[in-house]
Amino acid sequence: MPSFQIIGTGQLLELQRRLRAAGHENIRSSMQRRVRRAAEPLRNDLQNTVRTLPMRSQGRASGKRGGPSPTKRPFRTSIARAIRISVRTGGSPGARVFLDKGLLPPDIPVGAVTQMNNGRLRHPVFGNRRRWTNQYTPSLWWDKTVRQHTPRMTAEVARVVDDVSRRIE
Template sequence: MQNVRLLNTGSLLELSRRLRAAGGENIRQSMHRRIRRAAEPLKSDLQGSIRGLDIRGEGRRPGKRGGPSPTTRPLRASIADAIRISVRTGASPGATVWIDRGRLPADIPMGLVNRIHDGRVRHPVFGNRRRWTQQNASPLWWDRVVRAHQPRINREIERIVDDVRRRLE
């Protein structure tokens, strides 16, 4: 699973330099806001994708006991809440959509998120490290959503760059 970078580096970098030279703080704020707005649907779809991700287990075998989950938060909702957008208009302009490790609960390591992305999660049964189980999920949930949004985002970024160029001329 990779961070998503929404940028046309050369065009945005050149625009960022011209904005600084022109002192166009209002134009820079507008560009920042528009880039964020272009990335918001991607963030929303990523959150919806992980919240609706089907994670299946083997099921309980006859005669096996169950019990309450040792965690207090839903796994998929916690991951969805950790998805963030960062927009920069300075030296390396662009936007990044990523899962913020600092926003994940302590009992959900980033390695678990990566294993869910790979489609296979192996974990102890209710915290018992002597008994393990495997659950399967649809692999590459992040990549599928990003690929679906890529053409729209590229068009939006090109439109934003063209508009800002026109305002600077």
């Protein structure tokens, strides 16, 4: 399952210890909120990327039947809705942008997104496990989107950590 984490273990762990010792609950919640805000553009960009991701099929062989999808749910929109942010300040503090498998419909496995990131999605035709097809996407779309946002997020989290550490000193 693709996910992205920003973890500055040393700085964040030390800052978390100092916040607990000082008893600054409002500063800690403010820090969580600011780290979440730093991760929101990445989540939004990943959602937009997956919604607009071009997918082409391998096509039908001559003489094969086709037809409309038996589900009315858009595949890429379902995946976009499952992209979430998690901010932790406990044992391993940091921000994580990930695909929440609990929010995916039961017929979409988490491995489908990993396959899409690799450029090919292989799946049964309308759920028929005896007939399979391939769909193709640009490869590494998740990784490229994350790489574009990494410098900005790292700088933003470092600024949040510096601001919070100055406030509790």
